[in-house]
Amino acid sequence: MESLTLTDVEQKYYSDLFVYCDTDNTKKVASNGKVLDLFRAAQLPSEVVLQITELCGATRLGHFGRSQFYIALKLIAVAQSGLPLRVESLNSVKDLPLPRFVVAKNEQEARHTAMYPDLENQGPYQGVIPRPPGRGQVKKVSAHEVIQPCVPTPDTTSPVVSPHQSPPTSPHAWRKHKRQASGGNVERPAVVVAGAVWTPFREAQSGPVVVGDGMWSAHSPPPVQESWVSLKDTYPPSSSKMPPMHLSPVQENSSIRTVASVTTANEIQRQSSSSYDDPWKITDEQRQYYINQFKTIQPDLNGFIPGSAAKEFFTKSKLPILELSHIWELSDFDKDGALTLDEFCAAFHLVVARKNGYDLPEKLPESLMPKLIDLDDSAEVPDQAPDVGYSGSPVEVTPNKSPMPSLNQTWPDLNQGNEQWETFSERSSSSQTLTQFDSNIAPADPDTAIVHPVPIRMTPSKIHMQEMELKRTGSDHTHPTSPLMAKPPELSEETKLATSMKFVTANSGDGYSSSDSYTSDQDPITSVVTRQRSKGGGCPPPPPPRPNASHSRSSSLDMNRNFAAHPAGPQQSGVVACPPAIPPRPLPTQTSGPHSGHRSDEGLAAHSTTSPQQIPEQPNFADFSQFQAFAASDQPSDNGEKHPESLPVEKSTEGAGPLRTVKIDNQEERAAATVNSAKGSIMAPPPKPVRRRLKSEDELQDETLPPKSNVIATVLATLPSIPRSVGKDKKAIQASIRRNKETNTVLARLNSELQQQLKDLLEERISLEVQLEQLRPFSHL
């Protein structure tokens, strides 16, 4: 017998085919019938087939042994390449494409039934396959089952091989369950070498050949899992053997699998109408599993897993660091060094796929992208198909997105499919950028804002609610304290981000509302700010995400109305937010103010300090200038004087309109007046945030920073204009006034201390820079 050297790919392919033909499972002799069918499927003239059988020695032996079979396959490949059939060509031909087999439909069916018994044999292997990706499972099965002789470890699977490795069982499984038009997908894994035979089957089946369970839908993973699951039912749940990729308990997997079987069956039936499979789609059970894993690292499902924790976790999967690095690159969608739940699921899915031998895609598959994107896009991931499907065997049947009506259309459809995929991939890549915005809105972690110019809303709903509450409860200064206190960090963060856009002056409510109003305008600024903020590193934590995505500029008025009611409003920290040009203000000091119960004062102070640097981008800017005029003219005097001023301010603070609606006590009015007077030249801070503060503070920063009070003053001015007097008791008003005054003084003191600190720090910095200059010549030596 001629010696035969096979490449790894060929080896695997031939092994699969051999097993396929080896219905008796003797591993030595292939039945003639199957083999002949196979050869017929090679679409070679019969005399060539005869010649091949002669050459390989089968005629001598009367049956096909493994070596004969391999030789025959190789000769088929030679013949299909158009080369003359020679024994010498067996080893001399390099880079011979794998033999292609095309099978007719009926043959498939026949084979299905014939193969069914083979499924039994392969049942036990299923357990070995880790559950998560259906494809992976399929692959694993094949790896274990068919490719016994030459099974490459999943991790070492060559790119060519991995897609090709379709477990013999899978075709069986498919046939057993259903041949769907989606043939492509299911079969993408099947496209393996061994799948060469089956892929044609599948192709053929793509036609509406629904057999058996009809479980097979366009989804390859679910169907595959399905098949596995169903097979698993028949066989002892070897699922427990699943190699624990991570800490997950095996039992969990098996239990999930059983559940999955039911669900996937339903899912498959449901999805039978979909025309293509998505091999990267995460099924529900998989997702649940991933979520559980996520929880073990990060209990908060909306939180992030930091890079280091993720690194440890995924390192346990024993994948090479290079691949893990690539997986990270793919799954860290927003490039922030941390994984959200979606990113984590995607990464986990990729790790599982890789462990099962699937190649990593070059780009993140659509179905693995963060959920904010339209994940249910049934379009198959284009790059997937090329990566996985086409790597190698010409027989490779790339999964077709569209059902293949008939066998005849198999090849042309494939080609079309490729193009479609490519276009999809382009689209998906472009859509990535689009979707990033959405993805940033949802995540709670403000870090995501670092990368994307996402307009961050300063209107957390809970703050809103609180403000509403405060509003309703009247002008009790102390009341808002608690909610406000709780919110200062958020406010400060949010305001920080919003500063550039909105001159948010620490008024949480106002800040938020104003930020809302300016959101649309400020997006670029926000992004810049956020970028700077994030780059700054030392900046206080960015504001929390905005829950109210629906607020628009027009609705900001409503927000303002709500916010205006709050006397103390979450102003304080908002002001602390640093405008891009200003180094971050030490938040804690700022936030400590609120604890004293005088957030508003603090907020105002911060507000005033930051306001000058805020970029006047808002449409209301013109209004602010009015405010400025006001502020300049303000005199720290009694509130009464402010009323006239407030009127014009009122106009500008139409955003502050809501403020008016806020229940404004006399004290508020007074506060507004005083603030107005006190504030000097505050530039353009949004009146809304100021408003709130004005409410609570009477004389806020009269002594502190006149500029700060500018906006506040204007806002306050608006307050008086509002005929709010809810009829508060004079005593209550006076009491609140007193409280406000105290708060004011405390904040003012705080402010001056901070100013002093700032000066000291600046001096230190200058000295350090000088030292650096001196040392620099030595640093480069």
Added chain:
Amino acid sequence: MAVCIAVIAKENYPLYIRSVPVQNELKFHYTVHTSLDVVEEKISAVGKAMADQRELYLGLLYPTEDYKVYPSHMIIVYYTPVCIFFLLIENILLYRHTRYGYVTNSKVKFVIVVDSSNTSLRDNEIRSMFRKLHNSFTDVMCNPFYNPGDTIQSKAFDSMVSAMMVQAS
């Protein structure tokens, strides 16, 4: 238009070097190495440690220089007379390469060698190339599986660099 792109770590060892005409890779390595001195000189001249891109961009490191001159001298030492003839031919080719430098705050240097035989790239284009490089490099850094100091093996980084080089040639 880049023919060679190099990322050099703070300690002046290369993290990533890629050049388009593969056969001249060694030459480019020399080029980049010599340009490191210029980079150092420029860094010390700057004086401030600001994270401003204006200052990060060092600009043209060398005036247009005939890169062939330098290496060919060296090669002659090792080549037989037969090869010298070949080298002479090489000298005839006057490739001019300009180098641009860019240093980050963490003293990681990027060097781009462009072929100035084509129309020179505008300064803004070079800056944009550096910006892209820097962004990709940051992404690589963000990867927790990347240990600073390792050679960069990120596929995304590779593809970005290839795009920059392919566009040139």
